[in-house]
Amino acid sequence: MWFHRECLPGSGRRLEDVAVSAFPSLMAVYDALFFRGQVEHLQVLRAAMADAAPGLAALTAGLQASGRWALANRAIAQLMFWRPVPSFEPSARAFTPSVEMVASSAPHLPTPLPPGSSVLRRTPMRLSTWFRPLSQE
Numbered sequence: 001m002w003f004h005r006e007c008l009p010g011s012g013r014r015l016e017d018v019a020v021s022a023f024p025s026l027m028a029v030y031d032a033l034f035f036r037g038q039v040e041h042l043q044v045l046r047a048a049m050a051d052a053a054p055g056l057a058a059l060t061a062g063l064q065a066s067g068r069w070a071l072a073n074r075a076i077a078q079l080m081f082w083r084p085v086p087s088f089e090p091s092a093r094a095f096t097p098s099v100e101m102v103a104s105s106a107p108h109l110p111t112p113l114p115p116g117s118s119v120l121r122r123t124p125m126r127l128s129t130w131f132r133p134l135s136q137e
Contacts, residue, residue, distance in 0.1 A: 027087070027088060030079060030085055030088050030090075031088075031090055031091050031094045032094075033076060033079060034076075034079055034080055034088075034090045034094045034095075035090070035091075035093065035094035035097070036076075037073065037076035037077070037079065037080050038080060038094065038095070038096075038097035038098050038101075039097050040069070040073070041066065041069055041070075041077075041080065041097070041101070042097040042098075042100055042101050042104070044065050044066065044068075044069045045062045045065055045066050045069075045101055045104065045105075046062075046104055047065070048061040048062050048064065048065030048066075049061055049062040049065075049104065049105075049108065054107075054108060055108055055110065056108070056110065058108040059105060059108045059109070062104075062105065062108075080098075
């Protein structure tokens, strides 16, 4: 559960007050939020892919679950995927789940990708096909 920036529910404390006492800087707060979001996103993606047939069906299920997660967690998704905070760079630790996400997806690609290849150039399906069910919900 993500907290509103003004206060922590039931505590009477502002997030900024907790952040100052628990983190060395505001960037450390962003890093912790980034990491937590990446871990949740990875869990959702892996669960959806595990429930689908291997291959493009698993990739499609994972991307659709990813889209639903991003819609349900918009502020964190923006921090993770669009980087709206100037000068914020996630730490290597916070970025690790993102690397794991790519590794989890790779076995489901239609052909092995050589290092440095682009998934978009090698995949015969348009990405809009994967996200179409999201727009119909």
